[in-house]
Amino acid sequence: MIAGLYLPGDSVIHQLSAPVKLSLMVVMGLALVLVDHIFVMVSVAITTGFVFSVLAGLGFARLWLATRPLLIWVLFIALAQFWFVTAEAAVLVSLRLVTLVWVAALVTYTTRLSEMSDVLVAICSVFRPLGVNPERISFLIALTIRLIPSVFEIVRDVRDVQKARGLERSYTAMFVPVLTRLLREADALSDALVARGFERWGDQQ
Amino acid sequence: MSARDTVLVAMFAALTAALGLLPPIPVPVVPVPVTAQTLGIMLAGCVIGARRAAFAMLLLLVLLALGLPLLSGGRGGLGVFVGPSAGYLIGWPLGAYCIGALVSRFGTTIGVLFLANCLGGIGLIYAIGIPVMALVLDLPLESAALAGSAFLPGDLIKAGVASAVAAGVLRAYPMQKNASP
Numbered sequence: 001m002i003a004g005l006y007l008p009g010d011s012v013i014h015q016l017s018a019p020v021k022l023s024l025m026v027v028m029g030l031a032l033v034l035v036d037h038i039f040v041m042v043s044v045a046i047t048t049g050f051v052f053s054v055l056a057g058l059g060f061a062r063l064w065l066a067t068r069p070l071l072i073w074v075l076f077i078a079l080a081q082f083w084f085v086t087a088e089a090a091v092l093v094s095l096r097l098v099t100l101v102w103v104a105a106l107v108t109y110t111t112r113l114s115e116m117s118d119v120l121v122a123i124c125s126v127f128r129p130l131g132v133n134p135e136r137i138s139f140l141i142a143l144t145i146r147l148i149p150s151v152f153e154i155v156r157d158v159r160d161v162q163k164a165r166g167l168e169r170s171y172t173a174m175f176v177p178v179l180t181r182l183l184r185e186a187d188a189l190s191d192a193l194v195a196r197g198f199e200r201w202g203d204q205q
Numbered sequence: 206m207s208a209r210d211t212v213l214v215a216m217f218a219a220l221t222a223a224l225g226l227l228p229p230i231p232v233p234v235v236p237v238p239v240t241a242q243t244l245g246i247m248l249a250g251c252v253i254g255a256r257r258a259a260f261a262m263l264l265l266l267v268l269l270a271l272g273l274p275l276l277s278g279g280r281g282g283l284g285v286f287v288g289p290s291a292g293y294l295i296g297w298p299l300g301a302y303c304i305g306a307l308v309s310r311f312g313t314t315i316g317v318l319f320l321a322n323c324l325g326g327i328g329l330i331y332a333i334g335i336p337v338m339a340l341v342l343d344l345p346l347e348s349a350a351l352a353g354s355a356f357l358p359g360d361l362i363k364a365g366v367a368s369a370v371a372a373g374v375l376r377a378y379p380m381q382k383n384a385s386p
Contacts, residue, residue: 002222002273002275004271004272004273004274005272005273005274005281005282006272025283029287069280069288070288070289073288073289073342076342076352077342077343077344080342080344080348081343081344089343093342093343097288097289097341100287101287101288102284103287104282104283104284104286104287105282105284107282107283108272108281108282108283108284109282111272113271113272113273116270116271116272117271120267120271136206136211139211140211140214140215140264141264141267141268141271143211143212143215144215144218144219144222144264144265144268145273147215147216147218148219148222148223148275150219151216151219151220151222151223152223152226155223155227171366171369171370172366172369172370172373175244175248175366175370175374176370176373176374176377178220179220179248179252179370179371179374179378180374180377180378182217182220183213183216183252183374183378183380184378185216186209186212186213186216187209189212189216190207190209190211190212190213191208193208193211193212194208198208198211199207199208
């Protein structure tokens with residue numbers, strides 16, 4: 001089964017509501033763009049790191065995990081900026097990137113998937129007059145989460161079958177059967193939905 | 206959206222996510238690992254048509270934003286939307302739409318599929334991804350393009366694979382007669 005990135009906890013950050021955290025994230029993102037003094041940037045980064053690892057109780061290991069994919073980019077900035085502009089500019093851009101990613105990761109790690117999708121459904125409800133159907137969107141999300149393991153299973157099955165035939169190096173032998181099975185499966189599933197009156201879901205409002 | 210549209214959208218979002226769970230394929234000469242994930246974008250565009258493919262990719266982005274680790278390497282969450290590769294992600298629905306539109310306009314021969322995959326799946330996605338990368342990293346566009354070009358050989362291979370696979374699938378399971386208006 002697919003698990004979200006949410007990490008249970010009872011910190012102050014965990015207790016903030018999802019809309020509050022998301023708004024704070026947007027404000028923080030805009031504010032970070034305006035910071036152009038290196039000492040301000042360093043202290044904002046250190047504070048964010050502290051809030052992430054200590055205040056939210058996510059720990060330094062998790063902070064490192066959130067930072068690691070960025071290191072190659074930071075290295076690239078360092079290489080590219082160093083000669084063109086100044087070392088200070090390189091540090092500023094790197095810290096801005098890292099801090100912004102920390103803030104976003106903090107929201108994801110401390111907010112339940114269900115709370116996040118509640119926010120999404122609330123946003124979608126605003127567009128109901130334009131023909132957007134929030135119930136169908138939440139159904140679509142649930143259906144996709146449910147389908148990921150099944151699709152992965154099909155991919156693994158077909159790979160084993162083709163390996164037994166010595167075809168594990170052929171991409172067409174691998175993916176053509178996967179895709180046709182998915183399409184067949186999709187037909188069966190949509191028939192099942194139609195039989196349960198899906199075409200008229202959520203239309204009564 | 207009909208029931209069939211809904212299921213196909215969910216199915217191809219799930220396929221693209223599942224392809225991210227496969228271990229990356231190491232390719233000689235290419236400096237970055239080639240993940241199968243962009244294959245999902247191209248296959249969606251070729252097989253289920255522009256509108257459904259774009260919705261499938263948009264749905265995948267929504268799932269990522271909600272906090273599911275569905276990118277290759279287990280990445281996900283809101284962090285990926287503020288990082289340097291955010292532009293590529295934004296390009297996914299647009300690229301898938303472009304591929305679908307080209308295929309429905311020019312047919313499903315393997316040459317057309319390959320050209321559509323290169324234009325929509327590589328060209329358009331790079332055209333959004335590289336400027337965004339330059340903006341996030343505060344670099345001149347040329348340096349960002351240089352960094353982005355590291356992915357080009359892998360993506361060209363994937364465009365070839367996706368075209369061959371899509372041609373086979375469309376032969377085995379023609380979608381045109383079932384296409385929604």
